[in-house]
Amino acid sequence: MRRKGVNYSKYGYIFTFPFVLAFLIFSLYPILYTAVIGFTDMKGLIPKPIHIMDNPFQNFKDLLFDNASFRKSLVNTGLLWMVNFVPQIVLALLLTAWFTNRRLNLKGQGVFKVLLYMPNIITASTIAVLFSTLFAYPMGPINSLFQMLGWSDAPIFFLQDKSTARGIVAFIQFWMWYGNTMIVLVAGVMGINPALFESAAIDGANGVQIFFRITLPSLRTILLFTLITSMIGGLTMFDIPQLFLAGGPDDSTLTTSMFIYGQAFKGSYMYNRAAAASMIMFVIAALLSGLLFYLMRDRDEARLKKAEKLKQRNGKAAQAAASEV
Amino acid sequence: MANVQRSGTVNRKINKTIIYIVCIALSLLSILPFWIMFVNATRSTPEIQSGLSLLPSMHLMSNLHVLLDKSFDPIRGFMNSLLISTFATLCTVYFSSLAAYGLVTYNWKLRKPFFTFIMCVMMVPSQASAIGFYQFMYKLHWTNSFLPLILPAIAAPAVVFFMRQYLLATLSMEIVEASRVDGSGEFYTFNRIILPLMMPAVATQAIFAFVANWNNLFMPLILLTQKDKYTMPIMVSLLRGDIYKTEFGSIYMGLALTALPLFVVYFLLSRYIIAGVALGGVKE
Numbered sequence: 001m002r003r004k005g006v007n008y009s010k011y012g013y014i015f016t017f018p019f020v021l022a023f024l025i026f027s028l029y030p031i032l033y034t035a036v037i038g039f040t041d042m043k044g045l046i047p048k049p050i051h052i053m054d055n056p057f058q059n060f061k062d063l064l065f066d067n068a069s070f071r072k073s074l075v076n077t078g079l080l081w082m083v084n085f086v087p088q089i090v091l092a093l094l095l096t097a098w099f100t101n102r103r104l105n106l107k108g109q110g111v112f113k114v115l116l117y118m119p120n121i122i123t124a125s126t127i128a129v130l131f132s133t134l135f136a137y138p139m140g141p142i143n144s145l146f147q148m149l150g151w152s153d154a155p156i157f158f159l160q161d162k163s164t165a166r167g168i169v170a171f172i173q174f175w176m177w178y179g180n181t182m183i184v185l186v187a188g189v190m191g192i193n194p195a196l197f198e199s200a201a202i203d204g205a206n207g208v209q210i211f212f213r214i215t216l217p218s219l220r221t222i223l224l225f226t227l228i229t230s231m232i233g234g235l236t237m238f239d240i241p242q243l244f245l246a247g248g249p250d251d252s253t254l255t256t257s258m259f260i261y262g263q264a265f266k267g268s269y270m271y272n273r274a275a276a277a278s279m280i281m282f283v284i285a286a287l288l289s290g291l292l293f294y295l296m297r298d299r300d301e302a303r304l305k306k307a308e309k310l311k312q313r314n315g316k317a318a319q320a321a322a323s324e325v
Numbered sequence: 326m327a328n329v330q331r332s333g334t335v336n337r338k339i340n341k342t343i344i345y346i347v348c349i350a351l352s353l354l355s356i357l358p359f360w361i362m363f364v365n366a367t368r369s370t371p372e373i374q375s376g377l378s379l380l381p382s383m384h385l386m387s388n389l390h391v392l393l394d395k396s397f398d399p400i401r402g403f404m405n406s407l408l409i410s411t412f413a414t415l416c417t418v419y420f421s422s423l424a425a426y427g428l429v430t431y432n433w434k435l436r437k438p439f440f441t442f443i444m445c446v447m448m449v450p451s452q453a454s455a456i457g458f459y460q461f462m463y464k465l466h467w468t469n470s471f472l473p474l475i476l477p478a479i480a481a482p483a484v485v486f487f488m489r490q491y492l493l494a495t496l497s498m499e500i501v502e503a504s505r506v507d508g509s510g511e512f513y514t515f516n517r518i519i520l521p522l523m524m525p526a527v528a529t530q531a532i533f534a535f536v537a538n539w540n541n542l543f544m545p546l547i548l549l550t551q552k553d554k555y556t557m558p559i560m561v562s563l564l565r566g567d568i569y570k571t572e573f574g575s576i577y578m579g580l581a582l583t584a585l586p587l588f589v590v591y592f593l594l595s596r597y598i599i600a601g602v603a604l605g606g607v608k609e
Contacts (some may be wrong), residue, residue, distance in 0.1 A: 008431050011511045017429025018420045018441060023446065026458070031449070033457030098344050104337075106344065114595045115352040122359070122539045123589045125558040126583050129565050130362055135577055141361050144377035175354070183602045228448060233354070236450045239542045245561050253519035257452050257543065264456055265547055275456040282453035289448045 031282070037275035044269050059276035070277060072251050073259040074284075080166065080241070080255065081234030084173035089226070092181035095213045099182075100189040102197075104207075113186075116179035124176070128243035131172055135159055159245055162252035169241050169253050173234075181226055188222035189215055224296040228289055235285055256281050359584065365577035373573045384574055392575035392582075395568050399582045401553060402560035408536040409471050409545075409556060413478035417534040418527050419520075420479045425488030426515055430501060440489070446482040452543060459547050469551045474544060484530050491526040529601035532594070539587075557583055 001116035039056040053059075054187065063070045095116070099109055106112075119127065134141045138155040146152040158164045192215070200210050216223075240255040247262070254262075256277065264274035365373050428440060462473045496519070504514045520527070542558040549555060555563075563569075564579045591598065600606040 006505075008511065009433040012427045012431030012433030012436060013491055014511075015431070016424045017517075019424040019480050019485065022420070022477060023482075026445070026477035027454060027480060029448070030454035030457035033461060034454050035457075037456055037460065095348075098348075104341060104344070106341070106348075108348075110596070110599070112348045112352060113599050114592075115355045116360075117599060118355050118591065121536060121587055121598075122584050123558055123561065123587065125540070125542050125561040126580050127358075129561055129576070130358060130580050132565065133580075134358060134361065136573070139374040139376075141365070141373075141377045148377065179355070180602070183599060187602065232448060232450050236452045236543075239540075239558070240453070242542075243565055246565075249331075260452060260455065261543070261547070264459070271460065273458055278453045278456055281450065285448065285450050285453070302393065 002248060021186045034275045034278050038279045039276075040272050042271045042275075059272050060280065063273065063276055063280065067273075069251060069254065070256075070259055073254045073256045076166070076251075076253060077235060077237060077257075080173065080237060080253070081231070082169050083166070083170035084177070084265055085230055085234065088174045088178040088181055088230075091178050092185055093216075094188060095178075095182045097207070097215070099186055100215070101207055113179075113183060117183055118179070120180045121177045124239035125243050127176065128171060128240045131168065132159065132244050135168060143223055160249050162249055165245055165249055165253055172240050172244070173237070176240075177230070177233075181230070184226060185219065185222060188219045192218045220298070222244040224292060227292050227296070231288055232285060232291065235281060235288075359588075361453040362577055362584070363581050366581040367573065368574060368577075370571065372574045373577070385578075388574040388578040390454075392578045395572075395575075396552075397560065397563060397579055398555075399557075399560060399579070401585075402555055402557045403586070405471075406539055406557040407555060410473045410535050412471075412475045413538045414531050414534040416475060417481045417484055418531050421481050421484035421530070422488050422523055422527060423515065423522060425492055426487045426496075426519055428485070428489050429492040429496060430498070443482045443485055446480075446484060455543070455547060458544075462548060468548050469554050470548075471554075474538075474547055478534070478538070481534070482532065487530060488523065488526055491523065495522065528597070532598055532601055536587075562579055 036050065036052075038059055039052050040050050041053050044051065055061075098104060098106060099113070135143075135158045137143065137157040137159065142158070143152075143155045146156065156164075158168060196214050196218070197210060200214055205213065236257050237255045238261070241253040241255050242258050242261070245253050247258055260274045260277050260281070261279065262268070263270040360379065361377070364379060364381050366388060368378065369384040369387065372378070372382055372384070411426045428436060446504075458473070462468055467473050500518060500522075501514060504518055509517070540558060541556075542562070545556045545559055546562070549559065559578065562581050564576050569576050569579075
């Protein structure tokens with residue numbers, strides 16, 4: 001006799017098993033390993049047996065308090081992310097508002113989207129080398145352009161000045177990613193219930209009002225996703241600054257990922273220091289993600305939950321009081 | 326009243342004109358650097374140094390010769406990148422679909438915790454584990470092998486997350502039940518019935534996974550030290566080195582060669598890629 005209800009739940013474990021296995025081997029174990037290395041004195045080309053230092057937090061202390069280069073890399077990473085992300089999200093939101101405004105009904109949207117997204121497809125390393133060649137000194141395409149337009153008389157050495165070098169790296173990041181952000185946001189707007197827009201239009205809301213009162217609040221989940229992915233991407237920024245100027249001039253475009261790479265793999269083999277730096281980066285990523293989640297949480301929903309809890313508690317208290325009487 | 330309305334339409338026309346101008350300017354900004362790259366790939370170094378031009382010249386072949394003479398092997402890099410990206414993409418989409426199907430279809434005890442776990446893992450920057458990963462691979466003697474660049478692709482939390490959202494919206498349990506009644510095993514059902522149903526989502530994620538693997542520089546740079554194992558982005562990084570310092574024409578040529586396949590694929594598939602990104606925007 002066959003049992004009627006076959007229990008399939010074991011397949012849930014079987015189907016997710018490859019993922020879990022690969023994650024344990026290739027992600028979790030390396031992270032734990034990295035964390036342990038951060039407490040050791042592991043240096044040099046040939047890995048030695050693991051030896052925890054007498055003062056386990058020495059590497060972290062050295063990095064945070066005595067290593068100017070590491071501190072600078074943290075500041076640079078934050079700075080480069082801010083300078084590229086703020087204009088990126090503003091422009092992406094503006095374009096989203098334009099492209100999704102049905103009253104404007106822009107023509108050629110498809111072409112614009114394809115072109116604006118294009119820089120995102122091309123390999124970051126190609127773009128980094130391309131821009132470093134475009135900004136060549138004394139004669140390069142950008143310098144020629146500036147002279148042709150009469151913006152400068154003498155050639156400018158863009159790549160030797162700290163602020164222009166940083167500015168260009170941030171610009172490349174911005175230029176590569178605003179199209180991507182825009183398309184994700186447009187997709188988000190498409191997912192909003194059209195009835196919301198219609199009723200707002202009937203109530204006489206104008207484009208600006210609709211955007212700020214309906215579109216933006218409905219996009220919160222997607223904005224959270226964009227913020228978090230962009231933040232992780234910003235923290236791990238590597239290709240562009242590495243190949244653009246290799247961190248120069250004077251470490252002004254050195255990012256945390258480049259610092260880690262430089263410590264461990266560019267001839268100095270300071271694995272312990274690089275591992276400690278990775279862990280600091282990991283903690284920062286976790287803290288920032290948590291903060292973003294907190295800031296972007298659904299406030300109304302949170303308030304509702306709180307009120308409900310309070311009500312329950314009050315109810316219980318009332319019940320208790322009633323039973324006492 | 327009529328006057329107010331007219332000024333409204335005039336305003337809108339002005340607005341629209343401004344919007345078109347901004348969009349066209351941004352499009353030019355997207356194209357121009359690549360245009361200069363392709364044009365300069367056909368110009369000689371003295372020509373490039375004498376000023377900017379938007380028209381191609383005649384030195385395509387000589388630039389190519391200079392480039393290839395100096396140990397730049399784009400075909401090799403291309404093949405290596407193609408190999409890694411293809412297999413990594415296959416791993417990512419197949420196993421992520423499998424995990425997502427497991428999450429959606431079956432009712433198991435750890436289902437909810439597993440999903441929360443995936444959400445958390447999504448936020449771990451991959452570089453945070455690079456040192457431990459390198460040491461681990463070094464001990465396995467897997468440096469200079471493509472395996473550590475392919476196998477980790479099996480665990481792609483963001484793709485599982487996306488596939489789960491897609492399945493929740495499209496999968497009806499009746500299909501699964503019907504195939505069970507017909508005597509199909511669970512794996513057979515997944516491979517023959519569910520996976521084809523998931524094709525739109527699979528194609529989207531495959532494009533992203535492929536581009537991401539193709540563009541990956543950090544891990545290959547750490548793991549691959551033998552020249553014949555170099556991937557495309559490492560090849561590109563060689564162009565930055567001293568051997569090409571004064572050969573601007575061939576640097577541009579090298580860049581153009583590494584970007585050209587992507588451009589061709591992008592313009593052939595642009596409609597699907599854009600729609601795919603749109604599909605990829607997380608839905609609530």
